[in-house]
Amino acid sequence: MGVGLLAAATLLAVDLGMGAAAVAAPSVAATQGVSQGGILVHHRLHNLVEGTQPTFRGSVDVLKLAGEPAVAEAGGGVYYVYDPDTERVGYFLVEGDIAEESVTDWRQAQILPPGSGTREIRYGDVDQPGSGSVVAKATAVRYQVDNLVEGTQPTFRGSVDVLKLAGEPAVAEAGGGVYYVYDPDTERVGYFLVEGDIAEESVTDWRQAQILPPGSGTREIRYGDVDQPGSGSVVAKAVVL
Structure with missing residues (x-):
């Protein structure tokens, strides 16, 4: 079941490692940071491409599957977001203001770019998240640049x-x-x-x-x-x- 806009923003921000207190509005930074000096976040992507989703306050940047994974042909599973470091399940952003723990349509498997660490999109049983097949991955690398x-x-x-x-x-x-x-x-x-x-x-x-x-x-x-x-x-x- 999906949750509403403010709750979605809070859940997704926590998934990004920002903490609920950091959520003032459901907006996120761009996937590719641009900086002459300071902190820059670069995302290494596997089977993911950049995209956007509309919201009532504008658009947000997302990462989405580059195509339908072959593993889905077997059927019987769902797509979900998994953090291999914390072993926690995250949330997809659907239609700009709904957070879903799992989806069956690969086109809805879209995530906010992570602020740190790795996020995997897996296919399988969301109740046994560690055993699912990894179909895509995004790893955030943080740089101090000058x-x-x-x-x-x-x-x-x-x-x-x-x-x-x-x-x-x-x-x-x-x-x-x-x-x-x-x-x-x-x-x-x-x-x-x-x-x-x-x-x-x-x-x-x-x-x-x-x-x-x-x-x-x-x-x-x-x-x-x-x-x-x-x-x-x-x-x-x-x-x-």
Whole structure:
């Protein structure tokens, strides 16, 4: 059975880890955070795409199944949201203002982007949630970023998410150097992603200084001599929290 708008907002906010006290209105942040400096939340998606649902106060961002899962052909089960860390069942958002613990139509299996941790969409018996089949998953990765914003690059298989410089660094005015990616923990140089399918160790154009969001640790974009990477000037940074 579904619940109404205010109750739905409270349940979904608790599922996101916000707490009921944080709910002033049933609105959520965008799936892809954009930040020059501060906290950025990036979502790694498996078999999920972004979408929106209308509400009486506007629209909210959701994650929905990319297509009908093959597992549903067996029948006899329902879709539900599962948090593998807490082993709790969550809620789907239906028609913008109803929270449902389970649905039978895969098109209604839509969730708010998680603020932290992982949310799985499973198919099976909601009363035995740990045994269901995982048909989709969203994992939130939180970054502390400095002088970076999110963007995308096209590839022959679709688009990929990247972190790119928010603007031209002033240090580049001195000239004579290049941009490169540096991992201060391993002291190794990484690669920029250029035009979606080319890996470059260094670039001279700040607009090409774009990296894949790191899975762990810290990535710095530096300017200087790539052959002496530890001495370059840090112009941007992403730290996985």
